[in-house]
Amino acid sequence: xxxxxxxxxxxxxxxxxxxxxxxxxxxxxxxxxxxxxxxxxxxxxxxxxxxxxxxxxxxxxxxxxxxxxxxxxxxxxxxxxxxxxxxxxxxxxxxxxxxxxxxxxxxxxxxxxxxxxxxxxxxxxxxxxxxxxxxxxxxxxxxxxxxxxxxxxxxxxxxxxxxxxxxxxxxxxxxxxxxxxxxxxxxxxxxxxxxxxxxxxxxxxxxxxxxxxxxxxxxxxxxxxxxxxxxxxxxxxxxxxxxxxxxxxxxxxxxxxxxxxxxxxxxxxxxxxxxxxxxxxxxxxxxxxxxxxxxxxxxxxxxxxxxxxxxxxxxxxxxxxxxxxxxxxxxxxxxxxxxxxxxxxxxxxxxxxxxxxxxxxxxxxxxxxxxxxxxxxxxxxxxxxxxxxxxxxxxxxxxxxxxxxxxxxxxxxxxxxxxxxxxxxxxxxxxxxxxxxxxxxxxxxxxxxxxxxxxxxxxxxxxxxxxxxxxxxxxxxxxxxxxxxxxxxxxxxxxxxxxxxxxxxxxxxxxxxxxxxxxxxxxxxxxxxxxxxxxxxxxxxxxxxxxxxxxxxxxxxxxxxxxxxxxxxxxxxxxxxxxxxxxxxxxxxxxxxxxxxxxxxxxxxxxxxxxxxxxxxxxxxxxxxxxxxxxxxxxxxxxxxxxx
Amino acid sequence: xxxxxxxxxxxxxxxxxxxxxxxxxxxxxxxxxxxxxxxxxxxxxxxxxxxxxxxxxxxxxxxxxxxxxxxxxxxxxxxxxxxxxxxxxxxxxxxxxxxxxxxxxxxxxxxxxxxxxxxxxxxxxxxxxxxxxxxxxxxxxxxxxxxxxxxxxxxxxxxxxxxxxxxxxxxxxxxxxx
Numbered sequence: 155x156x157x158x159x160x161x162x163x164x165x166x167x168x169x170x171x172x173x174x175x176x177x178x179x180x181x182x183x184x185x186x187x188x189x190x191x192x193x194x195x196x197x198x199x200x201x202x203x204x205x206x207x208x209x210x211x212x213x214x215x216x217x218x219x220x221x222x223x224x225x226x227x228x229x230x231x232x233x234x235x236x237x238x239x240x241x242x243x244x245x246x247x248x249x250x251x252x253x254x255x256x257x258x259x260x261x262x263x264x265x266x267x268x269x270x271x272x273x274x275x276x277x278x279x280x281x282x283x284x285x286x287x288x289x290x291x292x293x294x295x296x297x298x299x300x301x302x303x304x305x306x307x308x309x310x311x312x313x314x315x316x317x318x319x320x321x322x323x324x325x326x327x328x329x330x331x332x333x334x335x336x337x338x339x340x341x342x343x344x345x346x347x348x349x350x351x352x353x354x355x356x357x358x359x360x361x362x363x364x365x366x367x368x369x370x371x372x373x374x375x376x377x378x379x380x381x382x383x384x385x386x387x388x389x390x391x392x393x394x395x396x397x398x399x400x401x402x403x404x405x406x407x408x409x410x411x412x413x414x415x416x417x418x419x420x421x422x423x424x425x426x427x428x429x430x431x432x433x434x435x436x437x438x439x440x441x442x443x444x445x446x447x448x449x450x451x452x453x454x455x456x457x458x459x460x461x462x463x464x465x466x467x468x469x470x471x472x473x474x475x476x477x478x479x480x481x482x483x484x485x486x487x488x489x490x491x492x493x494x495x496x497x498x499x500x501x502x503x504x505x506x507x508x509x510x511x512x513x514x515x516x517x518x519x520x521x522x523x524x525x526x527x528x529x530x531x532x533x534x535x536x537x538x539x540x541x542x543x544x545x546x547x548x549x550x551x552x553x554x555x556x557x558x559x560x561x562x563x564x565x566x567x568x569x570x571x572x573x574x575x576x577x578x579x580x581x582x583x584x585x586x587x588x589x590x591x592x593x594x595x596x597x598x599x600x601x602x603x604x605x606x607x608x609x610x611x612x613x614x615x616x617x618x619x620x621x622x623x624x625x626x627x628x629x630x631x632x633x634x635x636x637x638x639x640x641x642x643x644x645x646x647x648x649x650x651x652x653x654x655x656x657x658x659x660x661x662x663x664x665x666x667x668x669x670x671x672x673x674x675x676x677x678x679x680x681x682x683x684x685x686x687x688x689x690x691x692x693x694x695x696x697x698x699x700x701x702x703x704x705x706x707x708x709x710x711x712x713x714x715x716x717x718x719x720x721x722x723x724x725x726x727x728x729x730x731x732x733x734x735x736x737x738x739x740x741x742x743x744x745x746x747x748x749x750x751x752x753x754x755x756x757x758x759x760x761x762x763x764x765x766x767x768x769x770x771x772x773x774x775x776x777x778x779x780x781x782x783x784x785x786x787x788x789x790x791x792x793x794x795x796x797x798x
Numbered sequence: 799x800x801x802x803x804x805x806x807x808x809x810x811x812x813x814x815x816x817x818x819x820x821x822x823x824x825x826x827x828x829x830x831x832x833x834x835x836x837x838x839x840x841x842x843x844x845x846x847x848x849x850x851x852x853x854x855x856x857x858x859x860x861x862x863x864x865x866x867x868x869x870x871x872x873x874x875x876x877x878x879x880x881x882x883x884x885x886x887x888x889x890x891x892x893x894x895x896x897x898x899x900x901x902x903x904x905x906x907x908x909x910x911x912x913x914x915x916x917x918x919x920x921x922x923x924x925x926x927x928x929x930x931x932x933x934x935x936x937x938x939x940x941x942x943x944x945x946x947x948x949x950x951x952x953x954x955x956x957x958x959x960x961x962x963x964x965x966x967x968x969x970x971x972x973x974x975x976x
Contacts (some may be wrong), residue, residue: 711843779954
């Protein structure tokens, strides 16, 4: 079964396709899914794949890309805003956790280098799990959320120096694993044998090259590609930058991951950040998945699992150690005991990076494989256990004495008043206006990148297809007052409207329509309000056009307002033409655009009335005044319409 | 002193494109020295007055002239909106609202009816001063000095020469001590 490379690729892709969604559905997160699947197909279990050397280069590139993406997130403004949380709480947490676990490992009789490696590695928590948990419990926005986010971001940053440090702790020559190559400039060490000062100089030059090149070279390239509108070249260039930075670092014996991270930081405040991020994201997902599968495959987990007590003790030590440290750190930074406890419970697991770092540590001969396997198993279990710990803590810490004081609708207070399905170009405008005006809004979207971003900014975003009833309910449609359907798919939008109207009779459903016809369809589906997405934009542009043609702003404004009213009336009066879909399909298609009707009505309007309303039209009044003046009467007659 | 005093003209006209007197008066104001004009219907066609910007403009000048056509014995809707929103408590009036203290407030209006209509015995039964009392009191409440209004009468019957003369008179008014 381990024959051709194609078969291997097939196995890995099959695993990615099956294991990750399965694990996610079980609430375990995709990382655990990949890991377990890796163990299953690996040489220690089903033996579906042989050595991991064939896929290792691809897998390690996943880590490189991950670090590039982390670099992209490191915007100076974000760092500044969260400086206390990141550099205060975060740094203290990492240092203290490292110290505690290093001491623990030393006490268990490990070598100091191994102990320090374990300490450093165990300071990592799982960004994905923690943010998800806090979000679900509505804690993302408060002090706990800020503290946790700061810690997680600092940990992400700390990965870089830890990666650099691990090889120095090695006790033997590095082995060629997936991980080791990322740390060392594997293979390309043309500086071997050169004096140290030259190496250092070359390293500095490489860093400078990445920074300067990233800053001044990438923008013109991206700009020209963006102008040419070539999507695939954009993706290619983005990948190219990552690879180029990685190679530059490898050439001088630094880690490819460091190069990618640097390139990310350099691009973090470029206008192409989002674009690069979205283009690279799929590669990260796929290759990182592959990486975790190879980590799993490389583990002799079955052997480790034969010692459940050992793993149980490691798990217990890991979680209590991390929780205690975080609790103390939280108290130090003025969280009350309940907040500190929540942060501690949330951050008590080991993170995805531990798998990465353990892989490196094994590759760099810092840790023997059996210890790494036990640790990996314990970390995986800690990730699975975290939700339970948080749930237990919330229950324990709930203030009993004052329970009666809390009004019954505490939970309702936090429930969203509006649900916005589809957080794209249209939906996000709606959501932003609503939340800017103090309404609690929850959003549903199917774009993972979008969600990750929004969550980071403290918005309630749920991943998922709004066409699923359970998701609509989870997003709060059962208690919310309005639902805004702003998804990018005509038919899906109608289905969602229909579903929402059937399932939540009190919910007011507002739907974004693509065009006139779609608006009718949405109304037929039961939408209370529809808004054609291009209509207001077109009107606004028309007003700008009238102004550019020399009209006063208010005249242009009134002209477009009148046109809007005219069009809305027309919309109503033409509605019957769409009618029953089954019976009138053919007739509809013929009459469909109904452009003649529109144009005819427009013409009638234009010839019929000017856009100055009669109240301001002084022609007849002035005629009357002049007539009387001519007849010898004094001109000081009329009362109303005193017009210049 | 009046020569160098700076003036803010708050101009409100919903249908300037059809007006007979308005354009001439606006041009006169534009040509006058030390005058800043805020054309409300051009700035805020959607009626969303930028209160901060308007208050800053008020602070920049010593004299405030509200210039508008006298439709239905009152200011156009947007100017009323402007007064409601910009002259806030704590800024324009109230114990701490001393921002406008000592400044001058005046109205520059145009009417369709002639001078004789705005007399106790005339068609409109009240004088211009009586009609402008809400503005007079607004000035008082804001610790401002209420100045004599500038009025163009008989918009309907003025010929081109009359219009030019009225515009020149307005320029003179703005240049004078109010």
